[in-house]
Amino acid sequence: MSQERDRATDRLARMLGLVSMGLGVAQVAAPGAVSRLGGVDGSPRARALMPLAGARELLHAALLLGGRRPADRVWTRVAGDAMDLAALGRAVSGTQGDRRRRVMAATAVVLAVTALDVYTAARAARRRSRPGSPEVEQVARRGMNLHAAVTVNRPRREVYRRWRDVENLPGFMAHLESVSTTADGRSHWRARGPAGTAVTWNAKVVEDRPDELISWKSAGGVVGVTGSVRFADAPGGRGTEIHVDLSYRLPTGRAGLLLARLTGEHPEQQVRDDLRRFKQVMETGEVVRSEGSPEGTRALRQARQRPARPVPPVRSSVRASVRSAH
Amino acid sequence: MKAACWMGRNTVEVHEVPDPRILNARDAVVRITSTAICGSDLHLYDGYVPTMKKGDILGHEFMGEVVEVGPQVSTLKVGDRVVVPFPIACGNCGSCANGMYSVCENSNPNAGMAEKLMGHSPSGIFGYSHMLGGYPGGQAQYARVPFADVGPIKIEDDLPDEKVLFLSDILPTGWMGAEMCDIKPGDTIAVWGAGPVGQFAVASAYLMGAERVIAIDRFPYRLRKAAQAGAQTLDYEEVNVLEALREMTAGRGPDACIDAVGMEAHHPVAAVHAYDRTRQAARMETERPHALREAIMACRNGGTVSVVGVYGGLLDKFPMGALMNRSLTLKAGQCHVQRYTRPLLERIRNGDIDPSFVISHRMRLEDAPRGYEMFKNKQDECNKIVLSAV
Ligand SMILES: NC(=O)c1ccc[n+]([C@@H]2O[C@H](COP(=O)([O-])OP(=O)(O)OC[C@H]3O[C@@H](n4cnc5c(N)ncnc54)[C@H](O)[C@@H]3O)[C@@H](O)[C@H]2O)c1
Ligand SMILES: [Zn+2]
Ligand SMILES: [Zn+2]
Secondary structure, three states: OHHHHHHHHHHHHHHHHHHHHHHHHHHHHOHHHHHHHHOOOOOHHHHHHHHHHHHHHHHHHHHHHHOOOHHHHHHHHHHHHHHHHHHHHHHHHHOOHHHHHHHHHHHHHHHHHHHHHHHHHHHHHHHHHOOOOHHHHHHHHHOEEEEEEEEEOOOHHHHHHHHHOHHHHHHOOOOEEEEEEOOOOEEEEEEEOHHHOEEEEEEEEEEEEOOOEEEEEEEEEOOEEEEEEEEEEOHHHOOEEEEEEEEEEOOOOHHHHHHHHHOOOOHHHHHHHHHHHHHHHHHHOOOOOOOOOOOOOOHHHHHOOOOOOOOOOOOOHHHHHHHHOO | OEEEEEOOOOOEEEEEOOOOOOOOOOOEEEEEEEEEEOHHHHHHHOOOOOOOOOOEEOOOEEEEEEEEEOOOOOOOOOOOEEEEOOEEOOOOOHHHHOOOHHHOOOOOOOHHHHHHHHOOOOOEEEOOOOOOOOEOOOOEOEEEEOOOOOOOEEOOOOOOHHHHHHHHOHHHHHHHHHHOOOOOOOOEEEEEOOOHHHHHHHHHHHHOOOOEEEEEEOOHHHHHHHHHOOOEEEEOOOOOHHHHHHHHOOOOOOOEEEEOOOOEOOOOOHHHHHHHHHHHHOOOOOOEOHHHHHHHHHOOOOOEEEEOOOOOOOOOOOOHHHHHHOOOEEEEOOOOHHHHHHHHHHHHHOOOOOHHHHOOEEEEHHHHHHHHHHHHHOHHHOOOEEEEOO
């Protein structure tokens, strides 16, 4: 059904292309006649610009009649309509009588066509963002490749060990709810999705070189994730360099969209935030929090800070008693 | 508790807010006894520091008594009297390990915001915008102090608050401004800005062996304070600073120049002042860098320009040609306070310096709104305001 609808959208766009073609040819071949028809024949400037406007219409026509999915290009006509309406608007104020009536009539026609253009462009835009559309499919096929790195002021072996125990990961990876390992060396991952949903998948380690590299791959579940983390000594006793590479193959359809949304608008930023928290945990023993960002480093929270004043208490037992002693 | 809150440009209000509580195992909560208003707070008050939010608690110079400690804090106990450094620093990262506390790599949970403006993020700072952490400040009755096992310095004798309070910021800042000048015997040091930071820079430069220190400002009462600390003074509204410095150093220029003015410098020529003011208002530059420009032009060939005045973003008409062609060295930074608290406390104890000389007004926390107004407008010879929170 939606395919039929998509075809209708493209048919509409082709029809608009034909309109552009007809108008364009007339404007180029007989600019005087079109000027008279539009009531702008009193303005030498308008007459001089008429062939140019015609050339623009022919361009729209080529774009709309040449492509496989012409509806995606209808927005070019919308832009052209805006220019025409502006020109007619200027003409209205400078004319009277019969000529003015002709300008008004032309304006009415252009307005009607504009409405049709906007309608078609909007239908095309909706089509692009629908799950299963070529655009969404393409993102899913291409997947997401992310890279991030951080330097941690701790010995390589300690850093490697902390990461190798995957059950530690939710301690600094904000979107992970839990990771549990099973007897056969696989792990079960569970991530928070929007609005209380959860996404789960299994993973297994495919390579493990102690103190150097861990790489893993998802097995089963809707998400395709392959990832690796490399550990190297930072030069001159600066600790350990950590490089993370992740690639997600997103499933098509709803689950894919869910996951795309889950990873947020700036997935790179999220991986970097994860690493920043990992660094905090390794170096300071905890995720650093402020009253403006009580959950600690998170890109989303940075965009929407609490004011820098204390978070209202959940319990006020300890200090209340100390203070009353003063 | 009561707290002085930033409510928009030129508006500070004292509000009743929830008491702070421990969020991390290495936190402590301090009941504040004394807190001060800093020139840095004026940059917030005047609206030149981005990412402030209505309702943010102000203040980064404070001291008091520990009333609660997190389970990982073994160096402090309830009842200890402490001064708290304004940069928040973890003590564990590479920067902290090198004594660069104000660029701690872990203490800013909003590092991503700062990176957009500055490339990398400095440390978090109490009460100093969300880009620098979103931490409530110390112009309040209580404050949560993260990494309480690293920053706060215990005051174990009976030195009064006003002698030790400035260990939190301006005394170490003036000291670091002078230290960055790498002072050698015979050196002449020029200090732009005779505010409290400039006054401490003057005193510090002498303690480090400077031959002569010249302080530059336009408020006679502030220049008098600098003179008390031993400086020769120049009123930039009375003399041409570049010519006067050239004359005073027989053509060489000062060996090092300290900018203790920062982003809101004033210019005696109205047109130049208006030029930068306008560009600043239009956000085409975020600074009015007159003092810095002048410091660079004045400095002797091969000398050092030490910047402790605070800047926030971008500046215009920066004399890079002078800096480069004349082999100048530019050093800058928010003060690495934790590096200096112990040695400076020692100097206060042995009488080398009594920092309380900068104080001109003592008020109650409730009077903070009036304090900001007075300090900003230099009313009643206002030099430094200490607020009592008890
Ligand atoms: N780096 C740090 O860690 C740190 C710490 C504290 C303060 N600061 C900064 O140091 C600066 C001074 O702090 P303060 O508390 O003394 O502030 P303040 O506002 O009391 O003093 C600034 C002084 O500079 C003077 N001044 C303005 N324009 C001048 C010019 N063109 N030439 C010479 N003097 C000029 C003013 O008259 C004023 O007396 C501020 O920018 C503040 O933010 C930095
Ligand atoms: Zn300060
Ligand atoms: Zn640190």
